[in-house]
Amino acid sequence: MSALKDINWNRLSITIPGSWEAIVKNPRHLIFEHDLSPCLEIRWQQSAKHPSRRHTESIVKQLGHRVVPADAPPSHSLELPDDLTRRFETTVLDGGTDGIPSLLLICRKCSTTILAGLHQTPLRWSGEHGSALASLRCHGDEETAGNWRIHDFFFSVPDGFELDSCVFQFGASNLLFKSRKADLRIIRMAPASYHLKRNGFKTLFASFCAAPSETIQLVDPTTLRYHSSPALTKRLWQRLRRQYPFARASFTHFTDTDRIMGWLLSTGRRPPSELVTELENGYGIIQEEAYTTNADT
Numbered sequence: 001m002s003a004l005k006d007i008n009w010n011r012l013s014i015t016i017p018g019s020w021e022a023i024v025k026n027p028r029h030l031i032f033e034h035d036l037s038p039c040l041e042i043r044w045q046q047s048a049k050h051p052s053r054r055h056t057e058s059i060v061k062q063l064g065h066r067v068v069p070a071d072a073p074p075s076h077s078l079e080l081p082d083d084l085t086r087r088f089e090t091t092v093l094d095g096g097t098d099g100i101p102s103l104l105l106i107c108r109k110c111s112t113t114i115l116a117g118l119h120q121t122p123l124r125w126s127g128e129h130g131s132a133l134a135s136l137r138c139h140g141d142e143e144t145a146g147n148w149r150i151h152d153f154f155f156s157v158p159d160g161f162e163l164d165s166c167v168f169q170f171g172a173s174n175l176l177f178k179s180r181k182a183d184l185r186i187i188r189m190a191p192a193s194y195h196l197k198r199n200g201f202k203t204l205f206a207s208f209c210a211a212p213s214e215t216i217q218l219v220d221p222t223t224l225r226y227h228s229s230p231a232l233t234k235r236l237w238q239r240l241r242r243q244y245p246f247a248r249a250s251f252t253h254f255t256d257t258d259r260i261m262g263w264l265l266s267t268g269r270r271p272p273s274e275l276v277t278e279l280e281n282g283y284g285i286i287q288e289e290a291y292t293t294n295a296d297t
Contacts, residue, residue: 008149010163011112012044015135022150027163032132039129041117044138046110059104059113067091078103081134088114088136105136112138149286153188153261156282158275171195182267183244186283189260192253201253201260209249209264222253229270246270250280257285 003018010027020039023031032040078092078101088105105114114136120129139145146157151173161177161184171194177184187208189195195204202224206213211226219225228247244266251262263279265271 006149008147008154010148011046011139011145012042012114013135013137014042014132016040016132017129024150024166024168027166038117038119040119040132042114042136044112044114046112047106059115067093079130081130083134084136103133107138110139114138151188152190152257152286153259154284154286155186155261155263156278157184158278181269182265182271184266184279185264187260187262187264191258192255192260193258195260201251204260205249205251205262208251208262209247211247211249222255224251225249244268248276248279252283254285257287259285261285 004015005018005020005022007014007016007022007030009022009024009030012028012030016022016032017034020032020034023033025031028045029043030041031038032042080090080092080103084090084105087109088107091104093102093104100120101118103114103116103118105116106112107114116133116136146159148155148157151168153173157177160179161182162179164176164178166175167173171190173186173188175186177186189204199207202213202216202218205211205216205224205226209226211228215226215228217225226247226249228245246267246269247264248271249262249264251260253260261283263283265276265279
């Protein structure tokens with residue numbers, strides 16, 4: 001029985017050892033650490049068309065590394081998992097005098113380019129941590145494409161939204177997604193007890209969605225909601241100021257895990273009910289027992 005954690009972030013997914021921690025550097029840059037030491041670093045970008053060999057050589061040259069030949073000694077070579085090489089065109093890059101390599105990966109299906117810095121010797125990656133590389137994917141099916149899972153929370157992002165910015169600070173995680181006609185903000189606050197000592201639940205929610213206190217709906221002691229559908233005159237005025245007139249928002253206090261999560265949708269038109277339902281039902285906190293899986297399953 002081994003503890004594992006599933007990470008789904010901006011179309012990239014990977015299953016890592018439970019002892020690793022995921023650090024988000026930017027929308028397409030993740031670092032995985034164990035005991036404050038880096039184990040794996042991943043950067044990626046999507047491509048409109050399949051890169052040519054010349055494109056790959058250009059990336060290698062920019063990185064300043066040399067390609068590790070297939071007949072390199074065991075101390076500098078990598079025994080890559082079959083699942084990885086089946087999904088990606090792989091190029092092993094020499095990391096220099098420390099003998100720690102990097103991988104340049106190009107997806108055979110969607111052409112996403114991934115640079116994976118391994119931060120450990122090839123021997124470790126050939127054995128102990130090879131399963132993490134084997135699980136790496138850069139696209140899912142249509143049903144799972146909008147599912148996000150990081151740290152101890154998960155949420156669903158509707159089609160058409162792209163991650164614009166993200167801030168992870170002690171006590172609060174704030175993510176902004178944008179589409180052509182709407183903004184979606186996701187927030188997670190932890191521990192909730194710390195925030196609730198300073199401000200009430202309703203006050204926190206009002207600050208998050210800029211809502212007048214009297215317009216906030218108390219669904220139950222752990223759930224608050226808000227919606228704004230202004231009159232036509234106010235709607236026109238807000239559009240002149242390049243503001244979205246319609247808003248829907250929700251806050252949930254997960255008392256068993258001492259967390260607060262919420263979302264705020266700002267749009268130019270009244271959002272369809274199915275979109276609101278998708279957001280309302282699509283987020284939560286990952287229970288510790290659900291965050292641990294059997295490596296043999």
